[in-house]
Amino acid sequence: MTEYADLILSGGTVVSETTSFEADVAIKDGHIVAVGEAAAMPSAAETVSVAGLHLLPGAIDMHVHFREPGYTHKEDWGTGTSAAAMGGVTTVFEMPNTNPPTRSATEMKAKQVAAEKACVDFGLYGLLAEDNIDELQGLIEAGANAFKCFMGNTFGNLPSPSTGAMLEGFEILAKTGHRISLHAETASIMALRQQKLQAAGCNYPLHHVAARPDIVAVEAVARAAHLAEWTGARIHVLHISSAAELIPLADAKRRGVDITGETCPCYLLLNTSDYDRLGSVIRVNPPVREAQDSAGLWDALLSGVVDMIATDHAPHLPEEKRKDIIWEADCGFPGVETQMPLMLTQVAEGRMSLEHYVKISAVSPAKSFGLWPVKGRIGVGAHADIAVVDLNRKETIKAERLHSRGKITPFEDVETTGAPVHTLVRGAFVQRDRSLVTGMAGHGRQVTDIQQMPEPAPKNADRFLSSVLAGKSL
Template identity: 55%
Template sequence: MSNVDLVIRGGKIVSPEQIIDASIAIDGGRIVAIGHDDLMPSARTELRADGLHLLPGAIDSHVHFRDPGYPHKETWKSGSAAAACGGVTTVFDMPNTKPATGTVEALQMKLRAAEASYVDFGIHALLGDETIDRLEDLLDAGATSFKAFVGNTFGNLPAPTDGALLEGFEILAPLGIRTVVHAENSSIMARRQGRLEAAGRNDAWAHLAARPAVAEIEAIGRVLTLAEWTGARVHIAHHSAADSLFVLRDAKRRGVDVTVETCPQYLLLHTGDMTRLGGILRLNPPIREERHHQPLWDALMDGTIDMIATDHAPHTPEEKTRESIWACDCGFPGVETQMSIMLTEVNRQRASLMDYVKWSAVAPAKAWGLYGTKGVLAPGADADIAIVDMNAKGILSQGKLQSISKISPWHGRPVMGHPLHTLVRGRFVMRDGKLVEDAAGWGKSIKTVQRMPTPRPRNTEHRISAVLATPEGAPRADVAKFTNGDLT
């Protein structure tokens, strides 16, 4: 082997199991060799990484790039630039754009917008009452997965009825497709918000009061019941509460195929921060009391929570700082700051760098059927790499964000540990801490490399499609029993 595209020499390569001193050779967008520097082929370009760590690029399974529909908040170009500068090499975008990603036409609009992306991407299409008959068409048209807004959030998409959620899971279970769920009980929250508004409560704490942890506990339990019955794969988005962890632990113990994400804001911010930040901290689920932090960290360590995502949800400063909390749009940017924030916690010995790689790259790659191609630094894998300096110190600044949304609760936060270079399929999209401007459009859909494991659908004889196909309206297995005179 000679004259490969790039050799990165002298770095420390991180996996969930170990950190090794090694060099890495890249050709044609893929890793072709890892080993001692003396064994590397010659290269057209070389990069010295002495003292630096090479991580698999982060995979953020939860971003809102707002395009199409809300270009004043974010575009695919600005959002993906933020990802590139944050060491994130693959993102999954949510469907609450305008139009919502619930038709083939709307999906095609989003895919055209995503042609400007710096990083690779998946598209979560909408699972709702009006989209059930289009799920397979959406998959054929390029969707990678689905999102069900069981709890309401920006865009005010109606929550699917339980009947539609069950039917959607019945369709997706035999296909092996995973559905992201925003798991809060919309009925509880709508009633409580109405009561609070009627009482004149418009302070920052009222948002938390409208969305108590029981709304998350109930919704997760309901979703997991339907997923267990059908054998569908589900993913719990932005898990926020210590109180609902027991539901997840029990479900995983029973073998339910559920993956779970949490976000830096639920691990590190709490209600005490509302005094200085007010509406900036309004997001769904809400920022909770400090008591939730350690149980969430413990759940990451024991595998109850699988991964870190960001719920990158940009809005303009004006939209985040209105007088009434109910008028402040929900969410804030996070895809660019996640890695520095989490590496700082690693430096504080809250977790190891190997833990972080598991949460930021390996677990999401496995959840979305990408592992082997992405989420790992190994020969044959895409050369998606974040090269980080664990000793780099700095202060996060909202004014320097690539995102159009120049307002962040992380503004002014000291960090230690920062990505210096980001490569997507072997190409620099950030180099020496600066965006590589002409890499816009390099990102591509991961649909072609997505390979989900063999599905395990359950109770298929009770699916609505099976019942409708049976003249007597009863499952065929039961008809056979009656025919044989077996009434037990």
């Protein structure tokens, strides 16, 4: 029992993925040292009343684009992590489609320098592309937490790897156990359709959906799952947008493939009926689809076929988003600050329990990417990464108030119920009373030191290209 704590959060309700209970939480040196009745708490330097509020494990967002280096007019590590802090997000995993892309140890080290101004904790994705298979080991040694494979093009237009390069990359990463996150849309289908639509003068927002029908996701998820099944690589399907791709996802899970999946608020809360109203602002890859897709995604999120919520935080300037010709509008929008208010609103409306929200926003990402039990829970020994939430707080989303540099959102003027009123990262307030705490730049740390993936489980290793070349088989 610790005799003296730094901070006690007193009188709140602690929420886990299975239950909620009133308890005080004591924090020392960034860790939770006691959870329980007030009488059982150690004495502390500071006690903050959180009576009437709920303590959630801070959200862990496996999918953000903070644009630095290369596109800092859209976002940088300071603005991106400030937005996260305001959104109750305490850990982010950041994507490699910066300029230059995070394709080798050199760029990984440069990104670690850029991230030194982060105020929340973070992981960094290395790129898995056609031409950098020989760099994967160097990326791991430089601290890559996971890998990103763009099966379909998106911002940055990194060429998609061939299935051959994907297999070789999967073989290498199956041996190390790093999870590979997939932009699972098949590039060749989309390129052909978009080219023909453009040539025919089809320039409306809904033509973006027509260029990327759900078969692009079905084909890509199924193909990646087969490669993962054969190699034993761990994979994660990013931004699931369609009901159809849930079928190969669920099927792969049944076959024992180590596969997880995420969806994002836009796919749950928007559909094709919003395209006229939102115009090119709604353009995102993959596209927002039909109402029946949203319904299927909700079912899958509640049943566990979809494991987690992420945001695909992808900021652009308003003038880069508002275009008359849909193909000229940049894809994506900021999300890391609005996810929690939007999803807590769904909790308030009875669509999901608060405990399930904790599961999909913190527990599942922590477990899938090796951060559990240090992150993703409020319990003794864990990092004190906490979103203190007022479930009754009413707000209206306004892009101009977002802390991202991308001051545009498809959720403009949406009224929300529930918001994080304080955010703590390893015991320190980074957001307090709905205001950013100044002077916290640099508080954020890369999670490399705590990430513990289960033992790698490669299959067919004797037939991996490296084994064949080494003369170990045949």
